[in-house]
Amino acid sequence: MKQGQRTVEAAVANAGTVVNSWNVSDVPGDSVHYNGDWLARAAAAQAGIYGNSPEEAMYPFTRKDSTGKPLDGVRNNYTLTFAADQLPPVNSFWSVTMYDGKTQLLIKNLINRYLINSPMLPGMKKNADGSLTLYIQNKSPGTDREPNWLPAPAGPIYLVTRLYWPKETPPSILPAGKGTWQPPGVVRVASG
Numbered sequence: 001m002k003q004g005q006r007t008v009e010a011a012v013a014n015a016g017t018v019v020n021s022w023n024v025s026d027v028p029g030d031s032v033h034y035n036g037d038w039l040a041r042a043a044a045a046q047a048g049i050y051g052n053s054p055e056e057a058m059y060p061f062t063r064k065d066s067t068g069k070p071l072d073g074v075r076n077n078y079t080l081t082f083a084a085d086q087l088p089p090v091n092s093f094w095s096v097t098m099y100d101g102k103t104q105l106l107i108k109n110l111i112n113r114y115l116i117n118s119p120m121l122p123g124m125k126k127n128a129d130g131s132l133t134l135y136i137q138n139k140s141p142g143t144d145r146e147p148n149w150l151p152a153p154a155g156p157i158y159l160v161t162r163l164y165w166p167k168e169t170p171p172s173i174l175p176a177g178k179g180t181w182q183p184p185g186v187v188r189v190a191s192g
Helices: 002-013 038-048 118-123 143-148
Strands: 017-019 022-024 076-082 094-100 115-117 132-137 149-151 157-164 186-191
Touching (some): 002 038, 115 118, 132 143, 143 149
Parallel strands (some): 132 149
Antiparallel strands (some): 017 022, 094 115
């Protein structure tokens, strides 16, 4: 069983194409999609059970910052900045969800926020150049930045971006890992 779990974890770590330290893959899908590839099916369940087909949703995920170092909410603060007019290209909505890197469970935090999503945009603050910066850290980045704060655990971080009904025309994340839109890297900005 332990060897099987290590094999599944390796398949998750190597799923799809790595783009700015995010794994971008088309692993989730139905039984026809898997066509008997049980390792791919197990990897999809390990990364995030109940995934939709790539046409319905894409799920870039990461445990690493833009330099390839493990995300750690006790040691570092991070930002995730979407350039002006470069928000995830979807026909429905998108989200960035924070998980504990050890358990893959949501993070209990003071503001009861475990994700930032597109419906929250009207209450968020954009930068002067029109870009949007999310603050990914364990402690508050300050009252003025809290609308853009995604509270992190005091330890390993697992982030999943969800793009529901991704656009198929440019800019697009499709085909997986080769699209014209790429998720921006998570940048380490300060030691905690």
